[in-house]
Amino acid sequence: MRIGGLVKNTALDFPGILGAVVFTQGCNFTCPYCHNPHLVRFFGLPVSETEVMEFLRKRRGLLDGLVISGGEPTLQPDLAEFCKKTRGLGYLVKVDTNGSRPEVIADLIERGLINYVALDLKTDPRAYPAELSPTGLGDAIIDTVNILKRSSVAHEFRVTAAAPFINPASMEALARAAAGEAPLYIQKYRPDNILSPDYMSAYEQPSPSDLESLREIASPYLPCLIR
Numbered sequence: 452m453r454i455g456g457l458v459k460n461t462a463l464d465f466p467g468i469l470g471a472v473v474f475t476q477g478c479n480f481t482c483p484y485c486h487n488p489h490l491v492r493f494f495g496l497p498v499s500e501t502e503v504m505e506f507l508r509k510r511r512g513l514l515d516g517l518v519i520s521g522g523e524p525t526l527q528p529d530l531a532e533f534c535k536k537t538r539g540l541g542y543l544v545k546v547d548t549n550g551s552r553p554e555v556i557a558d559l560i561e562r563g564l565i566n567y568v569a570l571d572l573k574t575d576p577r578a579y580p581a582e583l584s585p586t587g588l589g590d591a592i593i594d595t596v597n598i599l600k601r602s603s604v605a606h607e608f609r610v611t612a613a614a615p616f617i618n619p620a621s622m623e624a625l626a627r628a629a630a631g632e633a634p635l636y637i638q639k640y641r642p643d644n645i646l647s648p649d650y651m652s653a654y655e656q657p658s659p660s661d662l663e664s665l666r667e668i669a670s671p672y673l674p675c676l677i678r
């Protein structure tokens with residue numbers, strides 16, 4: 452595993468669970484508002500997998516879960532093995548994903564290696580532009596949405612209210628695709644240290660009333676909250 456960082460204690464990232472977070476390195480997306488630009492590309496290995504496992508061994512009984520975030524965790528070839536080791540130590544595992552590798556998420560679910568998935572939806576799942584996903588996606592995002600909806604694994608959908616990707620039409624399209632009982636959380640992007648600094652000058656942050664309007668568009672389809 453290429454690990455770019457470890458947060459040793461969080462009560463915010465895994466619903467109802469006190470846990471830690473590992474951030475994997477490498478992403479196949481180029482969201483201009485990404486606030487983890489240092490994780491999008493490989494930059495060496497500040498934290499080894501051995502260190503993470505040693506940390507988890509020592510914290511058994513004090514922490515209950517591990518969040519695997521990124522970057523994009525599903526690009527790591529040994530993600531399943533890493534989840535298996537973590538589960539073997541008694542931890543619950545949550546994976547944060549951009550949804551581009553449905554086959555990886557399906558495999559992790561089928562093998563019982565993960566307990567929670569947070570899927571970031573960036574725009575209408577059927578129409579990701581090259582600006583977000585330079586390599587193209589086909590039906591990958593909609594496949595991941597459907598895998599989660601069919602599974603018994605707890606999950607949530609998340610959306611960063613960032614123009615021009617999120618607007619009333621794309622919000623309705625993604626809410627319609629994700630429709631069901633799992634929640635959708637709307638969040639603003641963090642303006643500090645983003646992947647494409649020019650993005651800040653081109654688009655304004657949404658106002659509270661913009662966020663509320665987006666929430667109202669999604670609410671007929673699934674529980675929707677502003678974070």
Ligand code: SF4
Nearest residue numbers: 478480482485522549
């Ligand atoms: S915000 Fe976009 S570019 Fe950044 S890690 Fe997530 S999917 Fe990758």
